[in-house]
Amino acid sequence: MLRYSLRRLILFIITLWLLSLFVFALNYWFPGDPLTNMTGIRDQSSYAYQQAVDARGFDSGILQQYVGFIDHLLAGQWGNSLASQTDVFAQLQPLFGATLELGLLAMALALLLGLPLGIYAALQQRGPLDRVIMGLSLSTYSIPVFWLAQLFILLFAVKLGWSPISGQINPLYNIELQSGSILWDIWRSDMPYRPAAFIDALAHLWLPVLVLSLMPMTMLIRIMRNAMLDVLQQNYIKAARARGLADSRILFRHIIPNALQPVVRQLGLQFSVLMTNIIITEVIFNWPGLGSWLVKSIYERDYPVMQAGILVLASLILLVNVLVELLHAWRYPQVRKEQHAEH
Amino acid sequence: MPNTSIYYQHREPSPLRQLWLHITANPFAMVAFYIFAGIMVLMVLSPLVSPFSSETQFSDHVLQPPAWHAEGQIRFLFGTDDLGRDLLSRVLHGSVYSLGYPLLATLLAAVIGISIGAWAGMSQGVQSSTLNHLLDVLLSIPSLLLALVIIAILGPALHNVMIAITLVLIPQFIHSVHNAFYEERNKEYVVASKLNGCTRWYLLTRVIFPNITSVVVMQITFALSTAILDIAALGFLGLGVQAPAPEWGTMLARSLDQVYLSPWTMVLPGLALFLTVLSINVLGDSVRAAIQERIRNS
Numbered sequence A: 001m002l003r004y005s006l007r008r009l010i011l012f013i014i015t016l017w018l019l020s021l022f023v024f025a026l027n028y029w030f031p032g033d034p035l036t037n038m039t040g041i042r043d044q045s046s047y048a049y050q051q052a053v054d055a056r057g058f059d060s061g062i063l064q065q066y067v068g069f070i071d072h073l074l075a076g077q078w079g080n081s082l083a084s085q086t087d088v089f090a091q092l093q094p095l096f097g098a099t100l101e102l103g104l105l106a107m108a109l110a111l112l113l114g115l116p117l118g119i120y121a122a123l124q125q126r127g128p129l130d131r132v133i134m135g136l137s138l139s140t141y142s143i144p145v146f147w148l149a150q151l152f153i154l155l156f157a158v159k160l161g162w163s164p165i166s167g168q169i170n171p172l173y174n175i176e177l178q179s180g181s182i183l184w185d186i187w188r189s190d191m192p193y194r195p196a197a198f199i200d201a202l203a204h205l206w207l208p209v210l211v212l213s214l215m216p217m218t219m220l221i222r223i224m225r226n227a228m229l230d231v232l233q234q235n236y237i238k239a240a241r242a243r244g245l246a247d248s249r250i251l252f253r254h255i256i257p258n259a260l261q262p263v264v265r266q267l268g269l270q271f272s273v274l275m276t277n278i279i280i281t282e283v284i285f286n287w288p289g290l291g292s293w294l295v296k297s298i299y300e301r302d303y304p305v306m307q308a309g310i311l312v313l314a315s316l317i318l319l320v321n322v323l324v325e326l327l328h329a330w331r332y333p334q335v336r337k338e339q340h341a342e343h
Numbered sequence B: 001m002p003n004t005s006i007y008y009q010h011r012e013p014s015p016l017r018q019l020w021l022h023i024t025a026n027p028f029a030m031v032a033f034y035i036f037a038g039i040m041v042l043m044v045l046s047p048l049v050s051p052f053s054s055e056t057q058f059s060d061h062v063l064q065p066p067a068w069h070a071e072g073q074i075r076f077l078f079g080t081d082d083l084g085r086d087l088l089s090r091v092l093h094g095s096v097y098s099l100g101y102p103l104l105a106t107l108l109a110a111v112i113g114i115s116i117g118a119w120a121g122m123s124q125g126v127q128s129s130t131l132n133h134l135l136d137v138l139l140s141i142p143s144l145l146l147a148l149v150i151i152a153i154l155g156p157a158l159h160n161v162m163i164a165i166t167l168v169l170i171p172q173f174i175h176s177v178h179n180a181f182y183e184e185r186n187k188e189y190v191v192a193s194k195l196n197g198c199t200r201w202y203l204l205t206r207v208i209f210p211n212i213t214s215v216v217v218m219q220i221t222f223a224l225s226t227a228i229l230d231i232a233a234l235g236f237l238g239l240g241v242q243a244p245a246p247e248w249g250t251m252l253a254r255s256l257d258q259v260y261l262s263p264w265t266m267v268l269p270g271l272a273l274f275l276t277v278l279s280i281n282v283l284g285d286s287v288r289a290a291i292q293e294r295i296r297n298s
Helices: A002-029 A034-039 A047-055 A062-074 A088-123 A128-142 A145-159 A182-188 A194-232 A235-242 A247-285 A290-300 A303-331 A333-340 B015-025 B027-049 B087-122 B126-140 B143-154 B158-185 B188-195 B200-236 B248-255 B264-297
Strands: none
Touching (some): A002 A034, A002 B126, A034 A303, A088 A182, A088 A303, A128 A194, A145 A194, A145 B200, A145 B248, A145 B264, A182 A194, A235 A247, A247 A290, A247 B126, A247 B143, A290 A303, A303 B143, B015 B027, B015 B200, B015 B264, B027 B087, B027 B264, B087 B200, B126 B158, B143 B200, B188 B200, B200 B264, B248 B264
């Protein structure tokens, strides 16, 4: 396990290094002056620009420039936004919290509903409910997320009025922005109307979470069902039956833990899908997160913001993938051998 | 009755033919196949069958509801949008952007990706394993994010979207073809052909390739649905096909402003998108089932 983890971690570090190289190169590929793209200083005759030239090694070779770039990146000096001239790194923190909150809640909901439904469908194989669940999951999987979001807004927010149309919280509740995750911020704030604010935040939250979770949920249902069907045919299940174990014990101790293996392997991919959808969903629901920030920066040609958004989203996805792989290898030792073999 | 022909010879259907037999045996897959074929025909004939051009404006009929509504007119079967353009015509014309261009991008990516994947699948050692690791990493980043990055460099326009989507799809093809080749490479029939002295090129094109066509077909359906959704998503974000063009995602983005007053401007493009992607996904799903069955039987 140690060897495997080390291998994965080294691969992860190499990947991050490649990513940093790519983001560095982006500054030169974007139109305009590379240093302006990097720092967000527009006036090239200003004193600040001269200082940046010195600090980032722009008077010497490309290697020095890369070293300067990495230095500033690690120190959290990611330049200023071209549009608003505010510090990108400071802006980033609350946005990251908001995105993470949305993503984690959606993933939790997908797991919470998807896995039991998949198990249920597998136990009822070829029954009417199995067909209904599988049919629904295939069609939900094909709905473009932006259309689904619009339909849900139309139905739940406009027709039924169960939730506000967009936004994170009613601005009347003056919640101090700390981590960006709205539920956490309300919890931390010391206001008399905390419960009311909490309910309001939940009312804003549930619709985007539902929209986001549907796609990973349907995929999880399918994966879980197929894995269950595979395991059900194995000999050790027959052996357990022959030993006269109770059905529930076979299900919970023998079938489900083994069937979860492909599910765990796919979790990283599902998270990637979720992050794709989060970019679009945040734009539609006007959620103050990384995705809407990134899209807005592309409209505005705000290059410092753009590269920060790309860097953070990509590293988050890569990190989650590595963590899932480590979890997978730790929980299921048979996988480790497979991956050690050259392929 | 048993076959009485003396010269009876058991013929194993080719992998592609097996795939087709499997699809025809499944009613859902057949329905999806006909829907997809219908959409393709409509796309090709869209200049002929659509009642108006996609940009004709009827200034007296702005935001006309669909024909079955009390205020609707049969002239505008599915109503008109906020500039008085006929929705049905726009959706029909839009199929070229939302299905035709993704199809083109997928085929282009398939040709490039399969060539690289085949070359990589035949090579071995460090070369192959490095490529595999790199591809694994690249594939874990969502295609839309990659496309967004490319659009950010090139700027939003139709041809840039095509470049971005093609580039994004290529690694997926390389990965699946590489793996398929890798699995076939050391099977007995390949070794036998090798011992017979077949050239590398013959081995590649005539011996191995026919046996991985089903994997390629599955990858094409998968890539096509990704391409359609990504182009529509980019259009929706305003970073893809630009506004007057009747691309489905762009139409949805435009309908966002008045969806509360005139929901029909949103339903038709979304439904077209949904039906197209659903039929492709059902087909891809049955191809996957066919491959699994073949592996289980062999």
